[in-house]
Amino acid sequence: MSSAVLLFVGAFLASAVEAVEALTIVLAVGVVRGWRSTLLGVAAATILLATAIAVLGPALGELPISTLRLVVGALLLSFGLQWLRKAILRAGGVKPLRDEGAAFAAEREAAGDATPAPSRGVDWYAFTVAFKGVLLEGLEVAFIVIGFGSTHGRLGLAAGAAAAAVVLVVAVGLIVRGPLERVPENSLKFVVGVLLASFGTFWAGEGLGVDWPGDDLAIVGLVALIGLVSLLLARGLRERWAPLRPAPEHA
Amino acid sequence: MSLLGRILRFCWSFVVGDDWRVAAGLLAALVVTWLLQREGVSAWWCLPFAVLLLLIGSVRREARAAG
Numbered sequence: 620m621s622s623a624v625l626l627f628v629g630a631f632l633a634s635a636v637e638a639v640e641a642l643t644i645v646l647a648v649g650v651v652r653g654w655r656s657t658l659l660g661v662a663a664a665t666i667l668l669a670t671a672i673a674v675l676g677p678a679l680g681e682l683p684i685s686t687l688r689l690v691v692g693a694l695l696l697s698f699g700l701q702w703l704r705k706a707i708l709r710a711g712g713v714k715p716l717r718d719e720g721a722a723f724a725a726e727r728e729a730a731g732d733a734t735p736a737p738s739r740g741v742d743w744y745a746f747t748v749a750f751k752g753v754l755l756e757g758l759e760v761a762f763i764v765i766g767f768g769s770t771h772g773r774l775g776l777a778a779g780a781a782a783a784a785v786v787l788v789v790a791v792g793l794i795v796r797g798p799l800e801r802v803p804e805n806s807l808k809f810v811v812g813v814l815l816a817s818f819g820t821f822w823a824g825e826g827l828g829v830d831w832p833g834d835d836l837a838i839v840g841l842v843a844l845i846g847l848v849s850l851l852l853a854r855g856l857r858e859r860w861a862p863l864r865p866a867p868e869h870a
Numbered sequence: 871m872s873l874l875g876r877i878l879r880f881c882w883s884f885v886v887g888d889d890w891r892v893a894a895g896l897l898a899a900l901v902v903t904w905l906l907q908r909e910g911v912s913a914w915w916c917l918p919f920a921v922l923l924l925l926i927g928s929v930r931r932e933a934r935a936a937g
Binding site for chain 1 (some may be wrong): 880884885886887888889892893896897898900902903906907912913914917918921922924925926928929932933
C-alpha cells in the first residue's frame with residue numbers, strides 16, 4: 620500500500636515537472652508565432668510518443684522480471700541522482716533556481732528573432748520547437764512511467780498518475796494563460812529526485828537478488844534515509860557556501 | 871551534428887549527465903553487490919551506502935568548483 624502511494628506520488632510529481640517545462644515552451648512559441656503550427660507540432664510529438672509506447676510497451680512484458688528490474692532500477696537511480704544533485708545545489712544556493720518566467724521570456728525572444736512566420740502554410744519554426752519540446756519532455760515522462768510502473772507490475776497506476784499530472788498542468792496553464800511561474804519546481808525536483816533514487820536503489824537491488832529487510836517496506840526506509848541526507852546536504856551548503864557568494868540571480 | 875550523434879548525446883546526458891563519476895560509481899556498486907550476493911553475503915546495505923557516498927561526493931565537488 621505504502622509503495623503504491625509513493626509510486627503514484629513519484630510518477631505524478633515527476634510528470635508534472637516535465638509537463639510544466641513542455642507547457643512553457645509551447646506557450647512561448649504559440650503566443651509569438653501563432654497557434655496552428657505550434658499545436659500541429661504538439662499533436663505530431665504526441666502521436667509519435669504514443670506509437671513508440673504502444674510498440675515498445677508490450678515488449679517489456681517479454682523480458683525476465685529480474686533483468687527488467689536491474690536495468691530500469693539502475694537507469695532510474697542514475698537519472699534520479701542527477702535530479703537530486705541539481706535540486707540540492709539549487710536549494711543550497713550554489714546554482715540559480717530555474718525560473719519558468721525567465722525561460723518563457725527567453726523562448727519568446729528566440730521565437731521573435733527567428734524568420735517571420737509565413738501568413739499561409741505551416742510555420743516550420745513553431746512546429747519544430749513545439750515538436751522537440753513535447754517529444755523530449757514526453758520521453759522523460761514515458762521513461763518515468765515505465766520505470767515506476769513496469770518493475771512493480773503497476774504500469775496502469777503510473778500511467779494514470781502521469782496522465783492526471785499532464786491534464787492538471789495543461790488545465791492550470793489554460794486558466795492562467797501564462798507560464799506556471801509559481802510552481803515550486805525545485806522543491807518538486809527535490810522530492811522526485813529522492814523518490815527516483817530510492818525506487819531505483821530498491822529495484823536495482825531486487826534485480827541483483829538482494830533480500831531487503833522488511834521487503835517492500837524497505838522503500839519507505841530508503842526514502843527516509845536518502846531524503847534526510849539530501850536535506851542535511853542542502854542545509855550544509857546554505858550555511859557554508861551561501862554566505863560566501865552573492866545572491867544567485869534567477870535565470 | 872548528425873542525427874545519430876544527437877541521439878547518442880541525448881542518451882549520454884539522460885543516463886550519465888554532468889558527473890560521469892556518479893554513473894561509473896553506480897556501475898561499480900552494482901558489480902560489487904552482484905559479487906557479494908554470488909558469494910552468499912547478504913549485500914542489501916551495499917547499494918544504499920554507495921548511493922549516499924556518491925551523492926555526497928558529487929555535491930561537494932560541484933560546490934567546491936562553484937565556490
